[in-house]
Amino acid sequence: MEQQYDVVVIGGGAAGLSGALALSRARRSVLVVDSGSPRNAPAGHVHNYLAREGTPPGELLAIGRAEVAGYGAEVEPGEAVAARAVDDGFAVDLADGRAVRARRLLVTTGLVDELPNVPGVRELWGSSVLHCPYCHGWEVRDQAIGILSTSPFGVHQAQMWRQWSADVTLFLHTGPEPSDEEWELLAALDVSVVVGEVAALESTGDRLTGVRLTSGQVVPRSAVVVAPRFTARSGLLESLGLAAEELEMGGHVFGSAVPADPTGLTAVPGVWVAGNVTDLRAQVISSAAAGLNAGAMINADLIQEDTRRAVAARQGSSPTDHRELVLGTPRSGN
Template sequence: MEQQYDVVVIGGGAAGLSGALTLSRARRSVLVVDSGAPRNAPAGHVHNYLGREGTPPAELAAIGRAEVTGYGAEVEPGEAVAARPVPDGFVVDLADGRSVQARRLLVTTGLVDELPTVRGLREQWGRGVLHCPYCHGWEVRDQPIGVLSTGPFGAHQALMWRQWSADVTLFLHTGPEPSDDEWEQLAARGIAVVTGEVVAVESAGEQLSGVRLASGQVVPRAAVVVAPRFTARSAVLESLGVAAVDQEMAGHVVGSAVPADPSGATAVPGVWVAGNVTDLRAQVISSAAAGLNAGAMINADLITEDTRRAVAARAVFSARTERELCDMVLGDRRHGI
């Protein structure tokens, strides 16, 4: 028989651990299944997390796990591969062949950053190859930055990163030609534009050093900005009939995400989501907040069910029988005498 919990949390990042903390503090039995492959593992530090600014991602996760287990929750390394509904909740199948049962599920499996096919990008991802200025802009301030255009937002990215450095170059690569307005904006902000396809990013030791064009020319750069495709890790949810859907900006598909209401509830009753699996823009601190909100809503849903069950258990007695039973057992004490 599968071990049973009030809630199984699938994913041990900021959203999952925050939800587990909320639920375990609400005296729920909680299991966190963590595959140990967080999206932000390549990054050196977490930023914009008030009170934890500059904390390495692995350290923040370790702190979270200690807090969660301190309230009685369990955190187990492993991978959830599928889930299925049963009369009293769900069964979650793990990659090692075991299964666990839960009354409710919180899925916080995040997303995968699919990078453009350019040699060297993956090796420098999270260090010299970046995508979010709010995550990494300060760290490369005043350095030579290249923006690799692969879609309609290349000029927009270059103008954004210009806030952090006066030396920004837009590499058109496979992106479209800027519009007349964009050309004027780029020129006004002193952003250079390089045509031609990029074939590689160059490194000198651990440090990114330049961008190599198909022509053989290398343009020195200290950092390169890319726009990944953000693909939800939704396999477990899909096994329950919850599919990720394409997310578009200005008619351009930028990734996929699992639909949910503001509380994180999906179309399947009893299944919630939080973090990047449902919100492509969520950073660590907002993912943690979403986990808290989903955890609170799951606990409220369980309270409703617990109350319904308690009322149903009393339904074998009529109101008259209840009064007679109280009189027989308590007598005058029923009235405080």
């Protein structure tokens, strides 16, 4: 028989575990299905997480799994491949052929960073190849930083990262030529500009040493910044009819996300989302906060359903006026 839960959480990262923690503390039966492929796995540490600054990502998740298990939630490694609506909620199909049922779903499957197709970028991703200055800027402060421009955001990235280092070089690669105003901005910030495509990133071990151009020239750099395309992991949601929408900035598509209201509720009643699958800019701490918010809203929704069921059951089984039970005296007749 299919196991039945109040809530099945799909994705065991910060958002999913935070939602599961709130729900299990609310005495809900919760299953977390986790594929074990967190977006921040290549990173050495989590940053900007108050009281957890510098914690390795795997350690943070291990602590979270232990906490939710302590309140009775189940955390199961595996992959949820599809979901469908059934009379009493949803059925979730797992990759191993099993299915579980849930009254509500919380989907926190995150996103995929689609990286530029330059040799060395993927191999150094999360150590010497970065994208977020708030996540990694402090760690490469005052170092030689390169901006690999592949989109209209190259100048903006150079402007941002100049806050952390005086040695910033913009490699135009496949990015557009700066406007006159942008050239003036780059000159004012003392940002060097290299015109020409990048052939590869060079490294020693897991540390970047330089950027090699197609001309053969190597520009020494200690870190390189890229602009990935942020693509929502929305496959399971698509099985429910919820498609990710492309997001644009300045006419350029930089990613996709599944729409939801501020509580995380999607267009399908009973299905909530939290974290990077719906918010591309969310860091670990904001994903955890979104998971908590969604978990609380799911519990509130279940409370309303439980109350409706209780009222219907009472009306169908007993004509007794509840006020007589509370006051201890019968009502006078008319």
